[in-house]
Amino acid sequence: MRNVNELLENLDKIKTTELGKKRILKNLGLKVNDIIAWCKSVVLSAENIESSGKNWYVYKEDYVITINASSYTIITAHRQQIK
Numbered sequence: 001m002r003n004v005n006e007l008l009e010n011l012d013k014i015k016t017t018e019l020g021k022k023r024i025l026k027n028l029g030l031k032v033n034d035i036i037a038w039c040k041s042v043v044l045s046a047e048n049i050e051s052s053g054k055n056w057y058v059y060k061e062d063y064v065i066t067i068n069a070s071s072y073t074i075i076t077a078h079r080q081q082i083k
Contacts, residue, residue, distance in 0.1 A: 023076055
């Protein structure tokens with residue numbers, strides 16, 4: 001199991017593809033110019049970060065951001081229902 005500090009120490013490596021940017025903006029209904037900076041700020045202020053398999057799952061409010069643990073690529077992000 002990975003330590004959360006590993007993700008935080010590699011924050012500068014977080015990236016995504018052009019398709020990933022579009023998917024994240026659409027899934028979250030965001031209108032931001034720099035989705036990478038926005039995601040990094042979510043990581044820094046996350047309520048919970050979990051490592052499972054090959055991914056990190058970053059939870060903040062009703063957002064979940066999925067980041068590949070080896071490449072630090074943001075795979076997707078979506079909203080979850082708050083219980």
